[in-house]
Amino acid sequence: MSQGGAIHQLARRLLAPGAMALLMIVGNAGATEETEMVDAPAFHLQKPGGGHIGSADITGKVALLNFWATWCVPCVQEIPHLDRMFGKYQEQGFVIIGVNYQQDEPRIIRFMEKRPVSYPMAMDPDGALSKHFGVRALPVSILIDREGVIVEKLVGTLTVKVLEAWLDRYLAK
Template sequence: MKFTLKIFALVALLVSQVAWSKEMNQPAPDFTLKSSTGENVKLSELRGNVVMINFWASWCGPCRQEMPLLDEFYKKYSKLGFVLLGVNVEEDSSKAAGYLSEVPVSFPILYDNTNSVSKMYDVDAMPSTVLVDREGNLRFLHRGYKPGDEKEYKRLMKKLMRE
């Protein structure tokens, strides 16, 4: 039992330390999800913008830690063609709504209750963040979050906005 707990702790530590993968350049899987306002949001309709997709859950400590930082990015860069989509992956979206009532954000929150979109993006860590360029191509993927990662988010966002 102790051995299993040690392995689990090691895996959790490794996942939390994963950095941005190298640059990709492939079409981002398209999806449509219902937002917290009841509207459908379709990724392909956002073409022409740099899109950050952040997969998160209310039970995830690192997700809670980065959420206010992501909101700052959205407020600062949305006028420059930057869109942020927070995709909650929990089956019960009321948990996300409860968290957001405590820590409100200004960017769209989408619900992936069946994890169909999470599977398309191979999400295997919380949070996971994807950057999609203006042409609709998946360019960067980041698994996990630790303080300081937002500096790399900002650098990559700016790079894609300049393209």
């Protein structure tokens, strides 16, 4: 075998697993997971800059927990859309909590100063809540109905179209 052929074969062996992993990640982007209808766990999180927010604050409301990080490009891109949807549906009992995944408070505060939003942000510094919800990639959006039941889960970018469909279904109940 020529040196060029050997290099080509080696490159193929090394790149194939990486390409397969990338396909698995991209192929799952924006995938709605089969949601097991279970009660959402009780939680109590600190807000950047002070204060707390938790499950008691969403009782009787349709709540979206959006797990995100400042380094996650799709997460950052969906924030303005989520903010508009929050403003549009807040009076109907819709709330969003942006749950930052394992970043320090000063970084989150700096980010929020540059990109202010009207919905509350919270911190999950040790990833405990994220782990409880099965978050293994970002962004992840979890919808909890008025009875506190997890009714939808989406891994990847949450589009306005999908969120509106969810809200049409669950705000009416």
